[in-house]
Amino acid sequence: MFDVRVQHEAFNSGAEVDRMTASRTDIGAVATFVGLVRDFNEKPDVVALTLEHYPGMTEQQLHQIAHQAADRWPLLGGTIVHRVGRLEPGDPIVLVAVASAHRQAAFDACNFIMDYLKTQAPFWKKEHTRTGDYWVSSRTSDTQAVKRWEVTDD
Amino acid sequence: MSQFTHIDHKGQAHMVDVSAKAITSRTAIASASVTMKAETLEMILAGGHTKGDVLATARIAGIQAAKRTPDLIPLCHPLMLSKVSVEFEPDASLPGIRIAATCKLAGQTGVEMEALTAASVAALTLYDMCKAVDKTMLIGDIRVLEKRGGKSGDWRYGDDRSEQPSEAGSIHTAGTSVKETSHLATRTLQVRFFAELREQLKQDEIAVSLNDLESEGYPLTIDGLSQWLRQHQAELASILDRSGLMVAVNHKMADKQAVISAGDEVAFFPPVTGG
Known part of the structure; x- marks a missing residue:
C-alpha cells in the first residue's frame, strides 16, 4: 500500500499524488508534506547540502514507519520519497503523501510519519556553507515531537 | 499424539477440519531471494532484457501461483484470497533481488503457504527469465517472515530466536541468511x-x-x-x-x-x- 523510494532524482509531488489517487473513488483526503532545502540553518549562507543514507536499512525503516501509521489510522495509500546526494537551497528533499477517506487520519498520519522519519530513518545531512562544511546536528525539538505519539496501547 | 496438524492419530495424512474456527482477518508475508551476478542484476534494473520486463513477469507469476497453492500442496485448503502482492527489492550486497510476497484473507486458516508459494514461484520465474545470461543464480531465503491474525496471534520471524530486537520485522528482514551461511x-x-x-x-x-x-x-x-x-x-x-x-x-x-x-x-x- 505504501510506495517508499530513496532516490537522487527530483520528484513531482503533484504527479505522485495523481498516481496514488488514479482510478480510486474511495479516497476522500490526501495530506502531503514536502520538505525543502533552506539557505540558512545552523550557519547562514548554506550553498548546498549532501544527504547520505544507509541503503537497505533506510528503506526498511521507512516501510516500518509506514506500517506503524497504517496500523494506527485507516489509510488508503501512501507515498514516501526521500532524496539523497547533493541538493541546493529550494530543492525538494522529502515528500510524504497519505491518503484516507477523511482528512483527520490523513493529516495525523502524515505528521506521524514525518516525526518518525526525522528521528528513526538513517539519513544524514552535511551542509556546505561559504565558511566550510559541517554535519548537521540532530535537534531536541525533533526528539520531543516524536514523543507526543507515544501513547499506551489499550 | 502427533505435533503435526496434517497427520491424524493413525499416522495418516488428513486435511484439518477448520469449520469451527472463527473467521478472522489473516495476513502472511514470505520472502525469497535470488542471488545473481552483478551484471545480471544491472540488466534487470535497466530493463534491457530480451524476454521483457523481468520483475513485472515474476510479479504476475507469484500472484498466479498463490491462487494455485491448494493444487500444489496436498493438504492445503482452497482459500478465497482477498489480496496477493509481490514486491521486489534489488540488493547490491547479494547481489540479487529480494522478494516479499504478502497474502491476505478473511477466513479460518492461515495464508503462509500461499505467501511461500508466491515468493517461490516469483523466484523461479526470475530464474527462468534470466537463465540465458546467468546459469549460476541461487534461490534462497524462502521463509515466512510474518503472520497476523488467527488463534495463535501475530508472529514474526526472529520472535523464536533468542535476543532479537523486538521491534523487528518489516518485509525487508529477509536480509541476512545468505550472508550468515557464507560467513x-x-x-x-x-x-x-x-x-x-x-x-x-x-x-x-x-x-x-x-x-x-x-x-x-x-x-x-x-x-x-x-x-x-x-x-x-x-x-x-x-x-x-x-x-x-x-x-x-x-x-x-x-x-x-x-x-x-x-x-x-x-x-x-x-x-x-x-x-
Whole structure:
C-alpha cells in the first residue's frame, strides 16, 4: 500500500499524488508534506547540502514507519520519497503523501510519519556553507515531537 | 499424539477440519531471494532484457501461483484470497533481488503457504527469465517472515530466536541468511560506519572475528563488541563514546545488549538528520 523510494532524482509531488489517487473513488483526503532545502540553518549562507543514507536499512525503516501509521489510522495509500546526494537551497528533499477517506487520519498520519522519519530513518545531512562544511546536528525539538505519539496501547 | 496438524492419530495424512474456527482477518508475508551476478542484476534494473520486463513477469507469476497453492500442496485448503502482492527489492550486497510476497484473507486458516508459494514461484520465474545470461543464480531465503491474525496471534520471524530486537520485522528482514551461511566458516561480522563517523575514521567498514572476541573473553553483544573495538583500535574510542550514537544489527535498530552472531552486519552511526 505504501510506495517508499530513496532516490537522487527530483520528484513531482503533484504527479505522485495523481498516481496514488488514479482510478480510486474511495479516497476522500490526501495530506502531503514536502520538505525543502533552506539557505540558512545552523550557519547562514548554506550553498548546498549532501544527504547520505544507509541503503537497505533506510528503506526498511521507512516501510516500518509506514506500517506503524497504517496500523494506527485507516489509510488508503501512501507515498514516501526521500532524496539523497547533493541538493541546493529550494530543492525538494522529502515528500510524504497519505491518503484516507477523511482528512483527520490523513493529516495525523502524515505528521506521524514525518516525526518518525526525522528521528528513526538513517539519513544524514552535511551542509556546505561559504565558511566550510559541517554535519548537521540532530535537534531536541525533533526528539520531543516524536514523543507526543507515544501513547499506551489499550 | 502427533505435533503435526496434517497427520491424524493413525499416522495418516488428513486435511484439518477448520469449520469451527472463527473467521478472522489473516495476513502472511514470505520472502525469497535470488542471488545473481552483478551484471545480471544491472540488466534487470535497466530493463534491457530480451524476454521483457523481468520483475513485472515474476510479479504476475507469484500472484498466479498463490491462487494455485491448494493444487500444489496436498493438504492445503482452497482459500478465497482477498489480496496477493509481490514486491521486489534489488540488493547490491547479494547481489540479487529480494522478494516479499504478502497474502491476505478473511477466513479460518492461515495464508503462509500461499505467501511461500508466491515468493517461490516469483523466484523461479526470475530464474527462468534470466537463465540465458546467468546459469549460476541461487534461490534462497524462502521463509515466512510474518503472520497476523488467527488463534495463535501475530508472529514474526526472529520472535523464536533468542535476543532479537523486538521491534523487528518489516518485509525487508529477509536480509541476512545468505550472508550468515557464507560467513559461517570464518565467523566474522561486518562493522560499518556512516556519515561523520566514517569521515573521522577514514574507513567505512571493518571485519571483526568473533573467535577473537570470544577467546579474549568479550561477550558476543554490541557492548562486548564496542569494548573489543576500543581495545584494538584506539581511534574508535572517541567515535563509540559519541553522544546519541545509534547502532543497528542487520538493518534494525539495536541496543547495547543486542546479541551478535557470525554473518551479522553491525552499523554505528550518529543521530539521524533526514527530512
